[in-house]
Amino acid sequence: MNVILEERGISKTLEGLADEIEEAIPDRCAVGVIGIRARGDDLARRLIGLLEARGVRDIASGVLDITMYRDDLAEIGPSAVVRTTEIAFDVEGRFIILVDDVIHTGRSIRAALAAIIDLGRPKSIRLCVLVDRGGRELPIQPDFAGIRCDHGEGHVNVRLEESDGVDRVEAGT
Amino acid sequence: MNVGGSTAGAARRSVESATGAKAESMVWPHKHLLGLEELSAEEITFILDTAEAFEGVSTRSVKKVPVLRGRVVVNLFFEDSTRTRTSFTLAAQRLSADIVDFTAKTSSISKGESLKDTARNIEAMGVDLIVCRHWAAGAPHLVARNVNCCVINAGDGRHEHPTQGLLDIYTIRQVKGRLAGLKVAIVGDVGNSRVARSNLFGLIKLGAELTFVGPTTLVPRAFEALGARICHDFDSVIGEFDVINMLRVQQERIASNVFPSLREYSRLFGLTSERMARVKPDVLVMHPGPINRGIEMSAEAADGHQSAILRQVTNGLAVRMAVMFLCKQAAEAS
Structure with a gap:
């Protein structure tokens, strides 16, 4: 495993993402930040903190489980665990920032978009990821990407303090 | 609401998902x-x-x-x-x-x-x-x-009736936050009830204490071997329970010898308004439906704030x- 980001790198990257997102938020538009389980929700919480520090007010926070919307359930087999989706706010008319740790094929994001649209009609949805590792199979691209690394077929793992006890992005075969 | 932090920890393992992130999971084999x-x-x-x-x-x-x-x-x-x-x-x-x-x-x-x-x-x-x-x-x-x-x-x-058993157990866990150590009564025609059997297997595995209550003709002693307590006197135990699940009186059986009369059954084993005065204040009242109002339970018991009957359906x-x-x-x- 190659370590491609350490703790400091992750926090600097998130600061940069928060700067970009803050600039993109339209004036007087209600904001919702939705993280995809697992890891995307941890990153979403951190981003909300950073956005609030930049003066963004009244950010609604949500957690999305996309298992019910995946199109590859047969491939991941009986291992898929469905967890709760916790989006307690109305997405209608909001500026939604969808947060995930890694974007690869784009299929998770496709599932997440379908899930959010079943909840209502947001004003817009923007995608923020920590790592864009290439390998897209669908025409879906992040609006805000922390780092890019083309990593072929190998693994890219994002480990976060909240879930794994350590902040680290690593890549390996 | 706290619905219990229980997880199938032992049966879960870590796997690498498509993105390489760790996900807790369980191999569901059935x-x-x-x-x-x-x-x-x-x-x-x-x-x-x-x-x-x-x-x-x-x-x-x-x-x-x-x-x-x-x-x-x-x-x-x-x-x-x-x-x-x-x-x-x-x-x-x-x-x-x-x-x-x-x-x-x-x-x-x-x-x-x-x-x-x-x-x-x-x-x-x-x-x-x-x-x-x-x-x-x-x-x-x-x-x-x-x-x-x-x-x-x-x-x-x-x-x-496994899905009925599961929804009963789910409802109990949702309201009480746990299953282990809870005292649950299932009252009525236990011997003929598939709901009672599914509840029995599930509740005992999850650590609840189950009592079957009803007349001797409807609650055979044989259930003791499966881990349930048997009781033929509802009034002597009614104050103990965290959950009281009332089974439907199957009217088609009234003609047979197991029920002397509806009135007698209702008087001895019905969840009447008088009995509701003697239950634990936070008791959960359940019924798999359809209810015979006035026979196995009064309207007060069925519609009161302790009733989870519609929640069961949901x-x-x-x-x-x-x-x-x-x-x-x-x-x-x-």
Whole structure:
């Protein structure tokens, strides 16, 4: 495993993402930040903190489980665990920032978009990821990407303090 | 609301998902759900945890997820049922499945076709999941042995009604936050009740203390061997329970010798207003429906703030969605 980001790198990257997102938020538009389980929700919480520090007010926070919307359930087999989706706010008319740790094929994001649209009609949805590792199979691209690394077929793992006890992005075969 | 932090920890393992992120998971091995007797405590807990995720689907604006899109579910019912069949139908529809009703009275069963032939003919039409209710114990098991698709038992004779057992247990966990150590009473015609059996297998595995209450003719001592306490005097124990689940008096049995009279039954074992004054203040009152008001329970008990009867019905949808989802996943993985 190659370590491609350490703790400091992750926090600097998130600061940069928060700067970009803050600039993109339209004036007087209600904001919702939705993280995809697992890891995307941890990153979403951190981003909300950073956005609030930049003066963004009244950010609604949500957690999305996309298992019910995946199109590859047969491939991941009986291992898929469905967890709760916790989006307690109305997405209608909001500026939604969808947060995930890694974007690869784009299929998770496709599932997440379908899930959010079943909840209502947001004003817009923007995608923020920590790592864009290439390998897209669908025409879906992040609006805000922390780092890019083309990593072929190998693994890219994002480990976060909240879930794994350590902040680290690593890549390996 | 705290619905209990229980997880199927022992049965879960870590796997690498498509993105390489770690995900907790459990290998769900069963493509059929025939009873709770053959499931482990971890497996039952896993179904309950999965049902929590499906509960949210029914409260959103679009009450549908694409889990069973393009799949076909058949309700194969050899016995009358309204609420169970409706609940399975709605659950399948919320998973985006197509669903067809096949009822015995209107079918070739009345022309003498065997159960095995019926099941195989239905499967040959390209069915993915059969929901089976039958008056004979073991009928869904026979169907499961003879088809390749998933089979879910929706009640077989006096044997089991696993999804009812699961929704009862889910409701108790949801309200009480736990199952271990709870004192649960099931009152009424236990001997003839598949609901009582499914509750028994599930609740005891999850650590609840179960008491069957009813007249000697309806509550056989044999249940002690399965881990339940038997009691024939409701009044002597009524104040102990955290949960009181009242079984329906099956009116068709009144004519037989097991019930001396409805009035006597109601006086001795009904959850009357007088008895409601002596229960624990936070007791949970349950009933699998349909209720005979004034016989097994008073309107006060059925509609009071301790009653979870409508919550049971709502939870039935989430539980049935979870069960269909898990069985279908296991079938596709094998």
